[in-house]
Amino acid sequence: GAVVSQHPSRVICKSGTSVKIECRSLDFQATTMFWYRQFPKKSLMLMATSNEGSKATYEQGVEKDKFLINHASLTLSTLTVTSAHPEDSSFYICSVWGRSNTEAFFGQGTRLTVV
Amino acid sequence: AQSVTQPDIHITVSEGASLELRCNYSYGATPYLFWYVQSPGQGLQLLLKYFSGDTLVQGIKGFEAEFKRSQSSFNLRKPSVHWSDAAEYFCAVGAGADKLIFGTGTRLQVFP
Numbered sequence: 449g450a451v452v453s454q455h456p457s458r459v460i461c462k463s464g465t466s467v468k469i470e471c472r473s474l475d476f477q478a479t480t481m482f483w484y485r486q487f488p489k490k491s492l493m494l495m496a497t498s499n500e501g502s503k504a505t506y507e508q509g510v511e512k513d514k515f516l517i518n519h520a521s522l523t524l525s526t527l528t529v530t531s532a533h534p535e536d537s538s539f540y541i542c543s544v545w546g547r548s549n550t551e552a553f554f555g556q557g558t559r560l561t562v563v
Numbered sequence: 564a565q566s567v568t569q570p571d572i573h574i575t576v577s578e579g580a581s582l583e584l585r586c587n588y589s590y591g592a593t594p595y596l597f598w599y600v601q602s603p604g605q606g607l608q609l610l611l612k613y614f615s616g617d618t619l620v621q622g623i624k625g626f627e628a629e630f631k632r633s634q635s636s637f638n639l640r641k642p643s644v645h646w647s648d649a650a651e652y653f654c655a656v657g658a659g660a661d662k663l664i665f666g667t668g669t670r671l672q673v674f675p
Contacts, residue, residue: 541607
């Protein structure tokens, strides 16, 4: 069964609105979750590391005020795309390492389209 | 700098043919190496991984990969490809419980 659940799988929003994406660790508590972004026909790029109970760590070039990350519990991290623009349209995927730290599990991904 | 290179953007093979997807990496420490597969619009599924030990690792769906430290490579192989193997394949490197660095992916197309 799924280890990581991501919701929604698809979302379309208007420019200027905000969208929240949820990532849940189903089988175990995760103090750290990772958010990746995948551009069309491109690889996955790490956006930020979500840390339970503390601020997220953002990669260089990622606007922390635009991509708000909240990791309020050990099983849930959320990514909010604020004031979305068409260039934010992308595939967003979250990831959690398993208990033994030998495998990273990925959510199903969220296809965001900003119109 | 840490990086992963997948030289082949797109590979087309006939069903039943053998397959090899190339992956080269640059990493400062001893790497953990992974191959993931992604179907359109889906997340990533782990095919196999290498941490240490035997350099030839077996994965799911009949895939295997060989770690060659001297060549900084971790190529993925399958002796006989099935139509259901058509997907995007990503090689990744990391240090365990940390961020992964992905290659640009190789799209595999399988003809009947």
